[in-house]
Amino acid sequence: MARRVFLHVGAPKTGSTYVQNVLWNNQGALRGAGILLPGGNWAQDQAMTDLREVEWRDPRASWTWQRLADEAAGWHGDVIVSNEALGGATPEQAARGVAAFAPAEVHVIVTGRDLWRTFPSMWQQSIRARNTWTFTEFLTAVEEGRFPTFWEMHTPNRMLKKWGDLVPAAQRHLVTVPPPGTPHDTLWKRFAGIVGIPDGLCDLEDPTANPSLGAAEIEVLRRVNGALGEKFPHRTPYQLVVQRHLVNAVLKNGRNDVRFGVGLDRAGWVADLAEQQIKELRDYPCQIVGDLDELRPVNMKESSSPDDLDESRVLETAIETIVGMLEHADELTRVPNADGIRALELLKLRAATRLKRTLKKAGRR
Template structure:
């Protein structure tokens, strides 16, 4: 090993390989990304780099690659993010991992450009895949969090007809059609460098997905605590989703898409509703299973014929007739919706009260600092002008960190020859 200019350890041996984990959404990607990000220091010691200072770094890179906006609202944080990420990958001579499910939606040209940006490294594409019977309800739930108002049945019918009048409907097939995604991303690669990692059926050991994914990367560690991130993104029940659909129906122009996603998806859905036990877990209605299974069988045949490296079992991509009492996604009980709504309203009220108190305390602290500054100015009023300014700034700096920092910078500059 040798040292980098920035103090990081740089691998001097072994092939330079890049693993592009492109999704798909709702296939354990959040779990895997938390493992990669949370244990990036440990993985780096094994020669595997997950180049990120912030959890969202790879998200912004994927957004930048595709020049995505969100219902017309751009993300300025994404500007230049792909180039920054590729630069960090090129600075590491071992194995690098790039992971975000937004990559699944890339066009063929964008996918080719992404792969070419890592040349001359050996690029691999990794797709985590789950059976369509579980993907459909999960994807609909995510769409509702983003403002979708359709019932599941209405949404499914639009998906099945491949309607494209709504960006969410267009996005569905771009990030869920497994053979199409693999073709877009794998067309310039030999099939042995395209890896399909299947998500096991319910009941499998919680560590199975990570073990399969890690084996593709060449990671073999048994000292990582899987329980730390094993319960992320656990989903909502029928009543919670029905409540979110009702809220989406009330939306007006006072909230743009970015604000809506932050407040409704982030604060209400993830930070509030996901903290309670789901009011009725739901799944694919049984009458839709034959059509969904037929589609899945075609996908499995196409993947098998393409000769990709499969980690897991392609039979896990075939939906099963689940007998676990899951509800129809549209079968929410009015009493459950009212109960969940009251809980959400109370939690929001508590949060608002806490934020108001924090803001009031901040205002009181500022007022105390202002009063103290006025006292210092009054004390030094009779001094000569230059001395008055100097002593006043020093006194205020003792009470205010920002002023003290500026004063420290000034002193260092004064000491320079």
């Protein structure tokens, strides 16, 4: 039976990819230290979709939440389950999720980030999950209360109430994301300190970082999503093709030089929300690793929006993206015995041609 189980339930865009990459890149060392990561990265993701009973669960998925719990039950040390989408579980699903690991001592870890940085990151993440709304549409939906999923999955006070209330106060943990300019390993040290991972055990080099896209690159992806129709539906088909071959292979390597964020017209609203969160968290019994003041936005300044990009810049970035995809396709065709990959690239090139025509038409409007 596992001694302790640490459920890292979110939130997205709070350094979760970095933490998870360190965990999986050091799986062997952690196991030697008595810490199990049950299944694999994809297994834990599949288990999340099973627990949440989402309609976009991959029909080929074989890992369930119970299967994850069963593997943990056969371990005699500590266990870590980390998936940032767990924050989207309903209260009933969260209760089942915690109960599955009984009688182990279950700990809940939530990570929080200031809203000024969270809003643009969350919108970008939604576009990379096949959404098509503009940044303004997203912010307006959140502001008017028409996007409750944001609050459930991205605010630590909501996630702690839903997951943390299921375990004793001493087993609830909030990690605050450090501000820009903080040493890169600060977030990892905060997380590792909760679990008890010794300093120096893990190699902190992350060969698979998850950088943000620039305004032009994410706008191109948003328009591609709109042009896809029924092709590559969310979630697995989109990840295997669009995320892998367009986002990871090409867009992430683009210029990404136009940054964007929330405009100053919403600064007061964001600041008020932050103060409300901080107050609620000060009154909530849990271990705080970091500082609640880090949830208070700083350096709020006027930022551009992807919605305001000149069409010529979008077209220029789209053409650069097509060139990048051609180079990527050429690299793949040089792989020995890659007949299947060549066929896939042919389909992508045809799609890129259609995209180019569409964007040229848009540029003439």
